[in-house]
Amino acid sequence: MKICFATNNQNKLKEISEILGDQFELLSLESIGCFEELEETKDTLEGNSLQKAAYVHAKFNIPVFADDTGLEVNSLNGAPGVYSARYAGPERDSFNNMQKLLTALEDKTDRSARFRTVITYMENGQSFQFEGIVEGEIIKNMEGEGGFGYDPIFTPKGYDQTFGELSSEIKNQISHRKRAFDKLINFLKTKESKSA
Amino acid sequence: MKICFATNNQNKLKEISEILGDQFELLSLESIGCFEELEETKDTLEGNSLQKAAYVHAKFNIPVFADDTGLEVNSLNGAPGVYSARYAGPERDSFNNMQKLLTALEDKTDRSARFRTVITYMENGQSFQFEGIVEGEIIKNMEGEGGFGYDPIFTPKGYDQTFGELSSEIKNQISHRKRAFDKLINFLKTKESKSA
Numbered sequence: 001m002k003i004c005f006a007t008n009n010q011n012k013l014k015e016i017s018e019i020l021g022d023q024f025e026l027l028s029l030e031s032i033g034c035f036e037e038l039e040e041t042k043d044t045l046e047g048n049s050l051q052k053a054a055y056v057h058a059k060f061n062i063p064v065f066a067d068d069t070g071l072e073v074n075s076l077n078g079a080p081g082v083y084s085a086r087y088a089g090p091e092r093d094s095f096n097n098m099q100k101l102l103t104a105l106e107d108k109t110d111r112s113a114r115f116r117t118v119i120t121y122m123e124n125g126q127s128f129q130f131e132g133i134v135e136g137e138i139i140k141n142m143e144g145e146g147g148f149g150y151d152p153i154f155t156p157k158g159y160d161q162t163f164g165e166l167s168s169e170i171k172n173q174i175s176h177r178k179r180a181f182d183k184l185i186n187f188l189k190t191k192e193s194k195s196a
Numbered sequence: 197m198k199i200c201f202a203t204n205n206q207n208k209l210k211e212i213s214e215i216l217g218d219q220f221e222l223l224s225l226e227s228i229g230c231f232e233e234l235e236e237t238k239d240t241l242e243g244n245s246l247q248k249a250a251y252v253h254a255k256f257n258i259p260v261f262a263d264d265t266g267l268e269v270n271s272l273n274g275a276p277g278v279y280s281a282r283y284a285g286p287e288r289d290s291f292n293n294m295q296k297l298l299t300a301l302e303d304k305t306d307r308s309a310r311f312r313t314v315i316t317y318m319e320n321g322q323s324f325q326f327e328g329i330v331e332g333e334i335i336k337n338m339e340g341e342g343g344f345g346y347d348p349i350f351t352p353k354g355y356d357q358t359f360g361e362l363s364s365e366i367k368n369q370i371s372h373r374k375r376a377f378d379k380l381i382n383f384l385k386t387k388e389s390k391s392a
Contacts, residue, residue: 010285011292089206094291095348096207099341142348145295145338152291152338 001025001188003121004032006056006066011148012177019172019181024188032060045070045082045118050127057122065121065184069176071150073101073138075110084150094149098142102153111138113154115176119184128187132180147171197221197384199317200228202252202262207344208373215368215377220384228256241266241278241314246323253318261317261380265372267346269297269334271306280346290345294338298349307334309350311372315380324383328376343367 004027007013017026029035038055040048045068052066070081080087080101088096105111117132135157142152144164152164156174163171172178200223203209213222225231234251236244241264248262266277276283276297284292301307313328331353338348340360348360352370359367368374 009287091205092287092289093344094289095294096290096344098291102341142338142341145298148289148292 001192002027002063003188004029004056004060004062004064006034006038006052006064008037012067015168015172015175015177016181018168019178020185023185027062029056032056032062034060038066040068043082045116046120046129048082049118049120049129053120053122053127057125063121063123065119067117067119067177067180069115069117069149071101071113071115071154073105073111073113075108075112076104079104098150098153101138101150102140102142105138112136113138115150115154117176117180119180121184121187128184130180130183130187132176132178132183134174134176134179197388198223198259199384200225200252200256200258200260202230202234202248202260204233208263211364211368211371211373212377214364215374216381219381223258225252228252228258230256234262236264239278241312242316242325244278245314245316245325249316249318249323253321259317259319261315263313263315263373263376265311265313265345267297267309267311267350269301269307269309271304271308272300275300294346294349297334297346298336298338301334308332309334311346311350313372313376315376317380317383324380326376326379326383328372328374328379330370330372330375 002025005013005016006029013028020026034056038052040051042048042051048068049066053064056064070084072078072081085092088100114133114135119130121128137155138153139155139162143162144152146165146168147163152162155162159166198221201209201212202225209224216222230252234248236247238244238247244264245262249260252260266280268274268277281288284296310329310331315326317324333351334349335351335358339358340348342361342364343359348358351358355362
């Protein structure tokens with residue numbers, strides 16, 4: 001089965017390809033002839049994820065999924081959340097975003113946070129959403145050169161290294177995106193076995 | 197005297213404001229009513245810097261300067277150079293760019309590099325260019341949460357901390373951008389004293 005992953009983020013495409021193995025054939029936006037920057041103008045992860053999947057599904061009429069991911073920091077009332085990628089400005093620069101978050105947390109004792117991913121899958125005009133969460137903490141300095149986004153300042157619960165330090169194998173076993181994606185895969189397998 | 201700094205990069209605007217003090221009044225693109233993303237499609241720092249200054253000068257007819265900056269790594273024949281901001285892809289993400297550079301240098305013994313800035317100043321249809329260079333080394337891991345771009349992996353000659361670790365006061369005394377900018381300031385002061 002071929003599914004398009006509606007993302008302009010090459011890091012996410014690589015991560016999901018690694019998680020997926022050869023269970024399904026993953027199509028990039030470029031490979032289906034979609035060369036646009038997908039809009040994400042909603043104010044929830046659910047809204048943005050649906051917006052991207054729905055746009056590609058309407059235009060190309062193929063099975064497609066999109067994700068949106070936010071880092072929700074408890075002592076900041078869930079910020080940066082859906083604005084995580086644009087936290088320090090429209091440049092979406094992950095280093096600047098981390099700088100801004102470390103500054104915002106300088107005087108906070110509660111540094112607990114969660115990564116939350118919402119995946120929307122669409123086929124035949126129907127949409128389905130799947131959520132994945134990983135709880136953890138924001139550390140005081142960036143550590144590690146792996147991953148992307150806020151990975152170098154986020155330590156998942158039960159580990160003493162950040163997502164920037166942990167190998168991609170470990171990150172891909174426990175991450176928010178992996179957890180949401182597992183639910184999508186289960187859904188697709190169940191559906192296939194029913195229709196078989 | 198009022199001068200526009202033709203940049204979409206808020207980090208650069210902040211840095212130059214700090215360097216400038218109250219010698220001249222710095223105008224942002226937004227403050228003159230320019231809300232576009234400036235094109236930089238040339239293949240040299242000189243070309244991009246001129247392209248941005250010339251565009252704003254032609255459209256708004258005010259004194260304006262623009263910079264372009266590259267990190268030139270000797271063992272990579274000067275790469276990423278003019279493509280520094282887009283080294284890891286069109287997202288211009290500084291964390292991804294640093295990751296890619298650290299990987300490219302994994303097996304290199306020569307890790308010497310230079311930041312090079314070219315500033316183009318335009319007034320009354322004339323253009324003037326000023327260069328600033330700082331020599332240094334690419335270290336093996338990111339260190340420090342200050343600065344922007346490649347700052348956490350670049351140690352300037354004579355220092356054992358990166359531009360990400362050094363205070364902005366120190367960075368602004370010795371940086372490539374400061375050196376190019378000093379030349380522009382000298383030029384403007386000399387011109388003013390001549391015309392006075």
